[in-house]
Amino acid sequence: MTTSPTTTEELPALDRVDWDDLAARLDRDGFAMTAPLLDPDQCRQMIDVFDDEDAFRSTIDMARLSFGEGRYRYFADPLPSLVQTVRTRLYPPLAQIANRWAGLLGEDTFPECHDGLVEACAAAGQHKPTPLVLRYGPTGYNCLHQDVYGDLTFPLQVLVMLNTPDVDFTGGESVFVEQRPRQQSRPMVARPGLGQAVVFPVRHRPKQGSRGHHRVQMRHGVSAVHTGERHVLGIIFHNAR
Numbered sequence: 001m002t003t004s005p006t007t008t009e010e011l012p013a014l015d016r017v018d019w020d021d022l023a024a025r026l027d028r029d030g031f032a033m034t035a036p037l038l039d040p041d042q043c044r045q046m047i048d049v050f051d052d053e054d055a056f057r058s059t060i061d062m063a064r065l066s067f068g069e070g071r072y073r074y075f076a077d078p079l080p081s082l083v084q085t086v087r088t089r090l091y092p093p094l095a096q097i098a099n100r101w102a103g104l105l106g107e108d109t110f111p112e113c114h115d116g117l118v119e120a121c122a123a124a125g126q127h128k129p130t131p132l133v134l135r136y137g138p139t140g141y142n143c144l145h146q147d148v149y150g151d152l153t154f155p156l157q158v159l160v161m162l163n164t165p166d167v168d169f170t171g172g173e174s175v176f177v178e179q180r181p182r183q184q185s186r187p188m189v190a191r192p193g194l195g196q197a198v199v200f201p202v203r204h205r206p207k208q209g210s211r212g213h214h215r216v217q218m219r220h221g222v223s224a225v226h227t228g229e230r231h232v233l234g235i236i237f238h239n240a241r
């Protein structure tokens with residue numbers, strides 16, 4: 001058994017999430033937003049940690065890799081307690097949704113607790129933590145992508161907005177594209193407020209068709225920031241190779 005660091009951070013808003021309602025919106029719209037999960041101080045703490053060199057295992061300059069424009073940094077183990085808490089506490093209700101999806105698509109199911117997923121990732125050679133913080137300045141953007149980091153992919157991920165849109169920055173919308181088989185792609189835009197989380201599929205989700213459920217591919221990105229700075233906390237549940 002792996003043991004997680006103790007989770008001491010308070011996240012009262014997480015207890016008030018109506019997961020059935022969230023799952024219904026996710027199935028209907030392709031993504032689902034929560035009420036603010038992090039308070040303004042917790043958001044500030046996550047922005048400030050971006051400049052702490054010791055907190056990260058790797059930093060990506062998005063322009064260098066033609067991923068967009070901006071920087072993101074993957075946290076090193078042990079994760080900051082707030083990040084660890086968000087990741088482990090969001091996981092169980094999302095695993096229920098993921099396992100319902102797996103049933104609909106005839107895919108393998110996932111452990112009920114995050115410790116179990118971490119163990120399964122390790123067995124698949126995926127040891128590196130994937131939570132990250134992203135920072136975009138004016139003209140910054142993020143090309144459409146999927147956060148797959150090995151054979152084992154937990155199908156849902158979460159982003160948490162750390163700034164106040166239209167106050168700290170303009171532009172910078174969260175963009176989702178649903179690629180439907182033999183049809184044109186559907187664009188969707190989310191505008192999370194300070195501390196709000198968006199739950200969305202990593203690479204595909206089940207969609208009801210005339211002959212049962214089929215997979216629709218999803219990708220996500222960020223439209224250009226016009227002014228100011230935009231920071232997001234990204235929580236991906238599987239670890240990386």
Ligand SMILES: O=C(O)CCC(=O)C(=O)O
Binds near residue numbers: 142158174
């Ligand atoms: O900055 C964003 O809103 C997108 C972040 C992202 O790509 C992620 O959390 O995986």
Ligand SMILES: [Fe+2]
Binds near residue numbers: 145146147220
């Ligand atoms: Fe991403």
